[in-house]
Amino acid sequence: MSTIRLTTAQALVKFLNKQYLSVDGVEHQFIKGIFAIFGHGNVLGLGQALEQDRGNLVVYQGRNEQGMAHAALGFAKQKLRREIIACTSSVGPGAANMLTAAATATANRIPLLLLPGDVFATRQPDPVLQQIELSQDLSISTNDAFRAVSKYWDRISRPEQLMTACINALRVLTDPAETGAVTLCLPQDVQGEAWDFPEYFFRKRVHLLDRRLPTESQLAQAAELLGRKQKPLIICGGGVKYSEAGQALCQFAERFQIPFAETQAGKGTVISDHPLNVGGLGETGCLSANMLAKEADLIIGIGTRYTDFTTASKWLFQHPQVDYLNINVSRFDAYKLDAVQLVADAREAISALESRLLDSNFHSDWGSMIEQAQDKQRLETERVFQATYGSEGYVPEIDDALDRDAVFAEFNRLTHSFLTQSSVLGMINERLPADSIIVGAAGSLPGDLQRTWRTKAYNSYHVEYGYSCMGYEVNAALGVKLAEPQREVYALVGDGAFMMLHSELVTSLQENAKINVILFDNMANGCINNLQIGHGMGSFTTEFRFRNTQTSRLDGGLIPIDFAAVAAGYGCQTWQVTTLEQLGQALEESRHSPFSTLIDVKVLPKTMVHNYLSWWRVGVAQISESERINDVARILNEHIDKARKY
Structure with a gap:
């Protein structure tokens, strides 16, 4: 057996270079690069290996471990899980910073390979720098925390263990039913240890995307159920997008005249103007989709994991005879809501079910209800996009106990702005290039976007809402730009989320990977402020206010921040916006900027779009x-x- 003597880290880099994913006969180099922040726990091991011979991997310099991991997530999500960027950190705090991103990846079923450094396998120098050292179990390090948020976890305590660990890591990363965060912990001494690795370990490996086919018995059961129903409604989840099943979905829906609604992950699979697309569904859903959801006697969930926001806490579907048919590559998700299951790839299952139904003369009985619901939605979208201060419906329907006018007056005194969030979104939706990509994640913006945003191009809507992770937006936008360098990328982010994490904005400048940040500054964690007020509380520690020395509470004046100045300090081109005219000019100029931009938009608090015919169960x-x-x-x-x- 031929061998090659390498360090563990050198062998890992060599292996990663040889991994490919084949999708419908097209090969993709699966691991395109690696985000790195080097410290004592990885710089002399994995860092040395990358300096010596990185192969085809592009090495990106991260600024914050969570931020760079979110950038890697954005890349993989935008690439429909066909290609990924790995991440490496030092031990201790550097590794712990990636925990949030690991959880985000696993919750969203997005492949993420994490390579954190670890403490010494020999334990001889213990306790080393950044080692926790738990007295009850010396084998535990910070990296054990990744077990709870990883779909596969391993610690490479001997060089020869690398081989089985790597094979299992790729097994999970390339499996659409099991993918998520994969963590390979690399003790710093083992990274530098040499071993005679067999040469066959470094041969090119092509992993096949398994388009699982539905069984005949499952198809028969699904067709029989569908044949008994009159008003089916399809939920287009993220699995439809990742399977590239949009065309199959449209053909199926058109043939049987079945309307389809979208989850956050599924939105953008089919453009909004499709005559059967009734928009976002659930707690953050729109009027048209939620109107039909209450009348549907069959819910066909395709590639969705049925979060509480999609189902309005399992309350939305009110028809007394409603049943569920789930098409999902994951058996776990297919079983939800006690549904009839088609455990299969979305594209293959949709096509097979269509063929099975061709001779049945099945046709939905929605009549004119679809068009009527869409007409109401168009009018409602126009209303909120045109809503201005003082107009009807310019704020959510919240309790009058809150003195809104006083808050608005204070905000206007500090910013000279009376812009509403919904009108700003309306102009952005109108003015952005049709093929541009928007990125969002948390706060009130994902709700407003799912309710009102009109997608005009395929895969142009990139919102992480499986984990609703504040701080994803700006950093993931960099990953999206690396995935699609020819398209304009816009991170839509609130002031609270921007302050949590925007580290890779600097990396975007370093890489000449231009992103555009549109920051909505309402001086509050506005979504949660609205939640507490709408559930009977006052405004408590969610607005950004100075501490009042007389009351010792955070009920002093609002805190004004010049976010444009912050981004300008990094080197971005920036604008501060207080009118729609200024916004239009900033959007136009930002398109032509050669480097990353930030538009600091001052929007009135509490002017997000309210919910439609939905309910969300929270702890009251x-x-x-x-x-x-x-x-x-x-x-x-x-x-x-x-x-x-x-």
């Missing part, structure tokens, strides 16, 4: 001194009684 105090909270608790219990229990 069952007893309170406030009658408003007690009233909310009573409503909560009434809704729980109507919600599905499994």
Whole structure:
């Protein structure tokens, strides 16, 4: 057997260079690069290996471990899980910083390869720098925390263990039913240890994307169920996009006149103007989709994991005879809501079910309801996009106990802006290039986007909402730009999320990978502020206010921040916007900027779009001194009684 003597780290780099994914006969180099922040735990091991011979891997210099991992996530998601960028960090804090990104990857079913350094396998120098050293178990390090958020986890304590660990890592990363975060912990001494690796370990490996086919018995059961229904509604989830099943979905829907609604991950698979696309569904869904959801007698969930936002906490589907048909490559997700299951690739299952139904003369019985719902939605979208201060419906329908006008007056005094969030989104939706990509993740923006944003091009809507991770937006936008360098990329982010994490904005400048940040500054964590007020509370520690020295509470004046100045300090071209005219000019100029931009938009607090015919179950105090909270608790219990229990 021929061997080659390499360090563990050198062997890992050589192996990663030889991994390919074949999708429908097209080969993709699966691991395109590696984000790195080097410290004592990885610089002399994996860092040395990359300096010596990185092969085809592009090495990117991260600024924050969570930020760079979110950039890698954005890349993999935009590439439909066909290509990934790995991430390496030092031990201790550097590794711990990647935990949030690992959880985000696993929750969203996005492949993410993490290579954190680890403490010494020999334990001889213990306790080393950044080692926790738990007295009850000396084998535990910071990296054990990744076990809870990884789909595969391993620690390479001997060089020869690398081989089985790498094979299993690629097994999970390339499996659409099992993918998520994969963590290979690399003790710093083992990274530098040499071993005679067999040469066959470094041969080119082509991993085949398994387009699992539905079984005949499953197809028969699905067709029989569908044939008994009159008003089916399709949920287009992320699995439709990753399977590239959009065309198959359209053909199926058109043949049988079945409307389809979108999850956050599924939005952008089919453009919004398709005559059967009724828009976002659920708690952050739009009027048209939620209207039809209440009338549907069959829910066909394709590639969705049925989060509580999609189902409105299992309350949305109110038809007394509603049933569920789930098409999903994951058996775990297919079984949800006690559904009839088609465990298969989305594209293959849709096509097979269509063929099975051709001779049945099946046709939905929605009549004019689809068009009527879409007409109402168009009028509603126009209304909120045109909503200005003082106009009807310019704020959500929240309790009058909050003195909104006083808040607006204070905000206007500091910013000279009366812009509403919905009108700003309307102009952005109108003015952005048709093929540009928007990136979002948390706060009120994902809700407004799913309810009102009109997609004009395929895969142009990139919102992470499986984990709703604040801080994803700006950093993932870099990954999206690396995935699609010819398209304009816009991160839509709130001020709270921007302050949490925007580290890779600097990396975008370093890489000449231009991204555009549109920052909505309402001086609050506005989504949660709206949530607490809408559930009977006052505004408590969610607005960004100075501490009041007289009350010792955070109820002083609002805190003004010049975010444009922050980004300008990095080297971005920036604008501060307080009118729609200024916004239009900034959008136009940012398109022509050769480097990353930030538009600091001052928007009135509490001017997001309200929900439509939905409900979200949250933890509400069952007893309170406030009658408003007690009233909310009573409503909560009434809704729980109507919600599905499994």
